[in-house]
Amino acid sequence: MASTACFVIVSRNDCPIYESEVGTAPKKDEAAHLHQFILHASLDIVQDVVWTTNAMYLKLVDKFNDLLVSVYVTADTHTRLMLLHDSRNEDGIKNFFQEVHELYIKMLLNPLYVPGSRITSPFFDTRVRTLARKYL
Amino acid sequence: MIGVGRSKQNLNVVDRPLGKGKTEVSLSAFAFLFSELVQYNQTRVDNIAELERRLEDAGYAVGIRMLELLCHREKGNRRETRLLNILSFVHSTVWKSLFGKVADSLEKGTEHEDEYMISEKELLVNRYISVPKDMGAFNCGAFVAGVVKGVLDGAGFPARVTAHFVAVEGQPRPRTTILIKFSEEVLQREARLG
Numbered sequence: 001m002a003s004t005a006c007f008v009i010v011s012r013n014d015c016p017i018y019e020s021e022v023g024t025a026p027k028k029d030e031a032a033h034l035h036q037f038i039l040h041a042s043l044d045i046v047q048d049v050v051w052t053t054n055a056m057y058l059k060l061v062d063k064f065n066d067l068l069v070s071v072y073v074t075a076d077t078h079t080r081l082m083l084l085h086d087s088r089n090e091d092g093i094k095n096f097f098q099e100v101h102e103l104y105i106k107m108l109l110n111p112l113y114v115p116g117s118r119i120t121s122p123f124f125d126t127r128v129r130t131l132a133r134k135y136l
Numbered sequence: 137m138i139g140v141g142r143s144k145q146n147l148n149v150v151d152r153p154l155g156k157g158k159t160e161v162s163l164s165a166f167a168f169l170f171s172e173l174v175q176y177n178q179t180r181v182d183n184i185a186e187l188e189r190r191l192e193d194a195g196y197a198v199g200i201r202m203l204e205l206l207c208h209r210e211k212g213n214r215r216e217t218r219l220l221n222i223l224s225f226v227h228s229t230v231w232k233s234l235f236g237k238v239a240d241s242l243e244k245g246t247e248h249e250d251e252y253m254i255s256e257k258e259l260l261v262n263r264y265i266s267v268p269k270d271m272g273a274f275n276c277g278a279f280v281a282g283v284v285k286g287v288l289d290g291a292g293f294p295a296r297v298t299a300h301f302v303a304v305e306g307q308p309r310p311r312t313t314i315l316i317k318f319s320e321e322v323l324q325r326e327a328r329l330g
Binding site: 050051053054055056073074075076077078079098101102103104105106107108109110111115121123124127 | 148149197203205207208211213215216217290291292325329
Protein backbone atom coordinates (compact mmCIF):
# COMPACT_ATOMS: atom_id res chain seq x y z
CA MET A 1 0.00 0.00 0.00
CA ALA A 2 1.31 3.44 -0.87
CA SER A 3 1.98 5.53 2.19
CA THR A 4 2.54 9.19 2.79
CA ALA A 5 5.42 10.29 4.98
CA CYS A 6 7.03 13.67 5.20
CA PHE A 7 10.00 14.19 7.50
CA VAL A 8 11.20 17.62 8.59
CA ILE A 9 13.79 18.83 11.10
CA VAL A 10 12.82 22.20 12.53
CA SER A 11 15.38 24.34 14.33
CA ARG A 12 15.47 27.64 16.18
CA ASN A 13 12.79 30.19 15.25
CA ASP A 14 10.73 27.41 13.63
CA CYS A 15 13.09 27.35 10.70
CA PRO A 16 13.21 24.04 8.77
CA ILE A 17 16.78 22.78 8.32
CA TYR A 18 16.05 19.50 6.59
CA GLU A 19 13.05 18.21 4.63
CA SER A 20 12.32 15.04 2.76
CA GLU A 21 9.32 13.19 1.40
CA VAL A 22 10.00 9.64 2.46
CA GLY A 23 6.66 8.02 1.63
CA THR A 24 6.00 5.62 -1.22
CA ALA A 25 2.94 7.45 -2.55
CA PRO A 26 3.41 9.14 -5.94
CA LYS A 27 4.36 12.79 -5.50
CA LYS A 28 1.75 15.45 -5.96
CA ASP A 29 2.67 19.09 -6.26
CA GLU A 30 0.13 20.50 -3.87
CA ALA A 31 0.78 17.76 -1.31
CA ALA A 32 4.18 19.13 -0.35
CA HIS A 33 2.65 22.47 0.55
CA LEU A 34 -0.15 20.83 2.47
CA HIS A 35 2.36 18.76 4.47
CA GLN A 36 4.37 21.82 5.38
CA PHE A 37 1.23 23.60 6.38
CA ILE A 38 0.06 20.83 8.73
CA LEU A 39 3.49 20.45 10.29
CA HIS A 40 3.79 24.18 10.83
CA ALA A 41 0.38 24.28 12.48
CA SER A 42 1.35 21.57 14.95
CA LEU A 43 4.41 23.50 16.16
CA ASP A 44 2.26 25.38 18.66
CA ILE A 45 1.05 22.16 20.24
CA VAL A 46 4.62 20.90 20.42
CA GLN A 47 5.61 24.03 22.29
CA ASP A 48 3.03 23.26 24.98
CA VAL A 49 3.73 19.56 25.25
CA VAL A 50 7.49 19.90 25.34
CA TRP A 51 7.61 21.11 28.96
CA THR A 52 5.22 18.49 30.35
CA THR A 53 7.53 15.52 29.90
CA ASN A 54 11.23 14.85 29.83
CA ALA A 55 11.00 12.14 27.22
CA MET A 56 12.29 13.12 23.83
CA TYR A 57 9.69 11.19 21.87
CA LEU A 58 6.39 13.07 22.21
CA LYS A 59 4.40 10.47 20.22
CA LEU A 60 1.35 11.69 18.30
CA VAL A 61 0.76 15.37 18.85
CA ASP A 62 -1.67 16.32 16.11
CA LYS A 63 -3.79 15.03 13.28
CA PHE A 64 -5.36 16.40 10.14
CA ASN A 65 -7.98 14.17 8.48
CA ASP A 66 -6.10 10.89 8.08
CA LEU A 67 -2.66 12.46 8.38
CA LEU A 68 -0.87 12.13 11.74
CA VAL A 69 1.97 14.17 13.19
CA SER A 70 4.57 12.54 15.43
CA VAL A 71 7.29 14.61 17.03
CA TYR A 72 10.63 13.99 18.70
CA VAL A 73 12.37 16.82 20.55
CA THR A 74 16.11 16.58 21.09
CA ALA A 75 18.00 17.75 24.18
CA ASP A 76 18.28 21.14 22.54
CA THR A 77 14.56 21.93 22.82
CA HIS A 78 14.75 24.11 19.73
CA THR A 79 15.44 21.13 17.49
CA ARG A 80 12.35 19.15 16.64
CA LEU A 81 12.18 16.12 14.40
CA MET A 82 8.70 15.96 12.90
CA LEU A 83 7.10 13.22 10.89
CA LEU A 84 3.82 13.43 9.03
CA HIS A 85 2.49 9.95 8.34
CA ASP A 86 -0.71 8.06 7.63
CA SER A 87 0.09 4.67 9.13
CA ARG A 88 0.08 3.86 12.84
CA ASN A 89 3.39 2.29 13.67
CA GLU A 90 4.62 3.74 16.93
CA ASP A 91 7.62 1.50 17.52
CA GLY A 92 8.90 1.95 14.00
CA ILE A 93 8.59 5.71 14.23
CA LYS A 94 10.33 5.76 17.60
CA ASN A 95 13.26 3.77 16.24
CA PHE A 96 13.37 5.96 13.16
CA PHE A 97 13.54 9.12 15.29
CA GLN A 98 16.20 7.71 17.58
CA GLU A 99 18.46 6.76 14.70
CA VAL A 100 17.97 10.07 12.93
CA HIS A 101 18.72 11.83 16.22
CA GLU A 102 22.05 10.04 16.37
CA LEU A 103 22.77 11.07 12.77
CA TYR A 104 21.86 14.64 13.66
CA ILE A 105 24.29 14.62 16.61
CA LYS A 106 27.04 13.45 14.28
CA MET A 107 26.26 16.33 11.92
CA LEU A 108 26.15 18.78 14.82
CA LEU A 109 29.54 17.71 16.16
CA ASN A 110 31.13 18.77 12.89
CA PRO A 111 32.80 22.07 13.84
CA LEU A 112 32.16 23.41 10.35
CA TYR A 113 28.41 22.95 10.72
CA VAL A 114 26.74 26.04 12.16
CA PRO A 115 23.95 24.93 14.55
CA GLY A 116 20.57 25.91 13.14
CA SER A 117 21.71 26.08 9.53
CA ARG A 118 20.45 23.87 6.70
CA ILE A 119 21.71 20.31 6.56
CA THR A 120 22.82 19.89 2.98
CA SER A 121 24.96 16.76 3.31
CA PRO A 122 23.91 14.16 0.70
CA PHE A 123 25.24 11.44 3.03
CA PHE A 124 22.80 12.52 5.73
CA ASP A 125 19.95 12.55 3.20
CA THR A 126 20.79 9.05 1.95
CA ARG A 127 20.96 7.68 5.49
CA VAL A 128 17.63 9.24 6.47
CA ARG A 129 15.95 7.71 3.40
CA THR A 130 17.47 4.31 4.19
CA LEU A 131 16.16 4.53 7.76
CA ALA A 132 12.74 5.55 6.51
CA ARG A 133 12.57 2.49 4.25
CA LYS A 134 13.69 0.29 7.13
CA TYR A 135 11.32 1.53 9.84
CA LEU A 136 8.35 3.28 8.30
CA MET B 137 44.19 15.18 7.17
CA ILE B 138 47.63 14.29 8.48
CA GLY B 139 47.93 10.84 10.00
CA VAL B 140 44.46 9.75 8.99
CA GLY B 141 44.34 6.41 7.23
CA ARG B 142 42.85 6.30 3.76
CA SER B 143 39.91 4.15 4.71
CA LYS B 144 38.90 6.54 7.52
CA GLN B 145 39.35 9.55 5.30
CA ASN B 146 36.73 8.20 2.95
CA LEU B 147 34.15 7.63 5.67
CA ASN B 148 31.65 10.41 6.08
CA VAL B 149 30.78 11.61 9.61
CA VAL B 150 27.42 9.83 9.40
CA ASP B 151 29.17 6.50 8.88
CA ARG B 152 31.53 6.78 11.85
CA PRO B 153 30.47 5.70 15.34
CA LEU B 154 29.84 8.43 17.91
CA GLY B 155 32.43 7.17 20.39
CA LYS B 156 32.15 6.65 24.13
CA GLY B 157 33.93 9.84 25.12
CA LYS B 158 36.32 8.11 27.50
CA THR B 159 39.49 9.39 25.90
CA GLU B 160 41.39 12.24 27.53
CA VAL B 161 43.40 15.00 25.93
CA SER B 162 46.81 16.11 27.10
CA LEU B 163 46.59 19.19 29.33
CA SER B 164 49.58 20.86 27.68
CA ALA B 165 48.03 20.41 24.24
CA PHE B 166 44.79 21.94 25.48
CA ALA B 167 46.59 24.80 27.26
CA PHE B 168 48.49 25.55 24.05
CA LEU B 169 45.36 25.51 21.92
CA PHE B 170 43.48 27.67 24.40
CA SER B 171 46.30 30.18 24.63
CA GLU B 172 46.30 30.40 20.81
CA LEU B 173 42.53 30.96 20.88
CA VAL B 174 42.91 33.83 23.34
CA GLN B 175 45.79 35.38 21.43
CA TYR B 176 44.01 35.05 18.09
CA ASN B 177 40.98 36.87 19.44
CA GLN B 178 43.06 39.44 21.28
CA THR B 179 44.53 40.74 18.02
CA ARG B 180 41.04 41.24 16.60
CA VAL B 181 39.40 43.34 19.30
CA ASP B 182 39.62 46.89 20.64
CA ASN B 183 38.51 46.32 24.20
CA ILE B 184 38.21 43.73 26.94
CA ALA B 185 34.45 43.39 26.73
CA GLU B 186 34.70 42.48 23.07
CA LEU B 187 37.40 39.90 23.83
CA GLU B 188 35.24 38.31 26.51
CA ARG B 189 32.31 38.21 24.13
CA ARG B 190 34.40 36.45 21.49
CA LEU B 191 35.60 33.82 23.97
CA GLU B 192 32.03 33.40 25.14
CA ASP B 193 30.88 32.82 21.56
CA ALA B 194 33.56 30.16 21.09
CA GLY B 195 32.36 28.47 24.29
CA TYR B 196 28.72 28.75 23.28
CA ALA B 197 29.35 26.61 20.19
CA VAL B 198 30.90 23.98 22.47
CA GLY B 199 28.06 24.14 24.99
CA ILE B 200 25.27 23.67 22.50
CA ARG B 201 26.99 20.55 21.17
CA MET B 202 27.84 19.17 24.62
CA LEU B 203 24.19 19.36 25.65
CA GLU B 204 23.02 17.30 22.71
CA LEU B 205 25.87 14.80 22.95
CA LEU B 206 25.77 14.27 26.72
CA CYS B 207 22.00 13.89 26.90
CA HIS B 208 22.33 11.17 24.30
CA ARG B 209 25.40 9.51 25.80
CA GLU B 210 24.91 9.83 29.56
CA LYS B 211 21.21 10.43 30.11
CA GLY B 212 19.78 7.84 27.73
CA ASN B 213 17.88 10.40 25.70
CA ARG B 214 16.05 12.18 28.54
CA ARG B 215 15.68 15.92 28.36
CA GLU B 216 15.95 18.27 31.32
CA THR B 217 12.86 20.39 31.80
CA ARG B 218 13.39 21.71 35.34
CA LEU B 219 15.72 24.49 36.41
CA LEU B 220 17.50 22.65 39.22
CA ASN B 221 17.94 19.54 37.11
CA ILE B 222 19.58 21.40 34.26
CA LEU B 223 21.86 23.21 36.73
CA SER B 224 22.98 19.98 38.30
CA PHE B 225 23.44 18.56 34.81
CA VAL B 226 25.86 21.42 34.10
CA HIS B 227 27.54 21.14 37.50
CA SER B 228 28.14 17.41 37.34
CA THR B 229 27.67 15.82 33.92
CA VAL B 230 29.03 18.61 31.75
CA TRP B 231 31.86 19.47 34.14
CA LYS B 232 32.89 15.84 34.47
CA SER B 233 32.99 15.37 30.74
CA LEU B 234 34.93 18.58 30.07
CA PHE B 235 37.22 18.82 33.09
CA GLY B 236 37.26 15.29 34.52
CA LYS B 237 35.63 16.32 37.83
CA VAL B 238 32.43 17.85 39.11
CA ALA B 239 32.48 21.59 39.81
CA ASP B 240 33.52 22.63 43.33
CA SER B 241 30.20 24.19 44.21
CA LEU B 242 26.81 25.19 42.92
CA GLU B 243 25.00 27.85 44.93
CA LYS B 244 21.93 29.98 44.69
CA GLY B 245 22.51 33.72 44.75
CA THR B 246 21.55 35.32 48.06
CA GLU B 247 20.39 38.66 46.73
CA HIS B 248 18.43 37.66 43.67
CA GLU B 249 16.05 34.79 43.06
CA ASP B 250 17.19 34.31 39.48
CA GLU B 251 20.93 34.03 40.11
CA TYR B 252 23.00 30.90 40.55
CA MET B 253 26.75 30.48 40.88
CA ILE B 254 29.10 27.70 39.96
CA SER B 255 32.49 28.12 41.63
CA GLU B 256 35.75 26.46 40.86
CA LYS B 257 38.94 26.88 42.90
CA GLU B 258 41.19 26.33 39.94
CA LEU B 259 39.35 26.49 36.64
CA LEU B 260 41.12 24.38 34.04
CA VAL B 261 41.27 27.13 31.42
CA ASN B 262 42.76 29.56 33.94
CA ARG B 263 45.47 27.23 35.24
CA TYR B 264 48.30 28.68 33.15
CA ILE B 265 46.89 32.15 32.77
CA SER B 266 47.70 35.27 34.73
CA VAL B 267 45.94 38.42 33.69
CA PRO B 268 48.09 41.57 33.36
CA LYS B 269 47.03 44.52 35.55
CA ASP B 270 46.09 46.72 32.61
CA MET B 271 43.44 44.23 31.51
CA GLY B 272 41.38 44.86 34.61
CA ALA B 273 38.75 42.28 35.50
CA PHE B 274 39.23 40.24 32.34
CA ASN B 275 38.72 36.52 32.98
CA CYS B 276 39.42 33.76 30.45
CA GLY B 277 36.69 31.83 32.22
CA ALA B 278 34.46 33.73 29.77
CA PHE B 279 35.00 30.69 27.56
CA VAL B 280 33.55 28.39 30.21
CA ALA B 281 30.75 30.88 30.85
CA GLY B 282 29.99 30.57 27.14
CA VAL B 283 29.87 26.78 27.42
CA VAL B 284 27.39 27.05 30.31
CA LYS B 285 25.34 29.58 28.37
CA GLY B 286 25.29 27.27 25.34
CA VAL B 287 24.02 24.33 27.38
CA LEU B 288 21.35 26.39 29.17
CA ASP B 289 20.22 28.24 26.09
CA GLY B 290 19.98 25.05 24.08
CA ALA B 291 17.90 23.35 26.75
CA GLY B 292 15.48 26.29 26.70
CA PHE B 293 16.75 28.18 29.75
CA PRO B 294 18.14 31.43 28.31
CA ALA B 295 20.44 33.15 30.78
CA ARG B 296 23.18 35.73 31.02
CA VAL B 297 26.35 33.98 32.11
CA THR B 298 29.54 35.73 33.20
CA ALA B 299 32.84 34.69 34.76
CA HIS B 300 34.40 36.54 37.71
CA PHE B 301 37.47 36.24 39.88
CA VAL B 302 36.71 36.09 43.59
CA ALA B 303 39.60 36.46 46.03
CA VAL B 304 39.83 33.71 48.65
CA GLU B 305 41.45 34.32 52.01
CA GLY B 306 44.72 32.48 52.51
CA GLN B 307 44.95 31.51 48.84
CA PRO B 308 47.40 33.14 46.44
CA ARG B 309 45.05 32.61 43.49
CA PRO B 310 41.46 33.80 43.31
CA ARG B 311 38.73 31.31 42.50
CA THR B 312 36.54 31.69 39.45
CA THR B 313 32.81 32.04 39.84
CA ILE B 314 30.46 31.53 36.93
CA LEU B 315 27.43 33.70 37.56
CA ILE B 316 24.19 32.61 35.91
CA LYS B 317 21.28 35.02 35.70
CA PHE B 318 18.19 33.45 34.17
CA SER B 319 15.74 35.36 32.00
CA GLU B 320 12.38 36.21 33.43
CA GLU B 321 10.51 33.79 31.19
CA VAL B 322 12.46 30.86 32.65
CA LEU B 323 11.36 31.66 36.21
CA GLN B 324 7.79 32.22 35.10
CA ARG B 325 7.70 28.83 33.43
CA GLU B 326 9.33 27.24 36.46
CA ALA B 327 6.62 28.71 38.69
CA ARG B 328 3.92 27.46 36.34
CA LEU B 329 5.34 23.92 36.34
CA GLY B 330 5.16 24.04 40.12
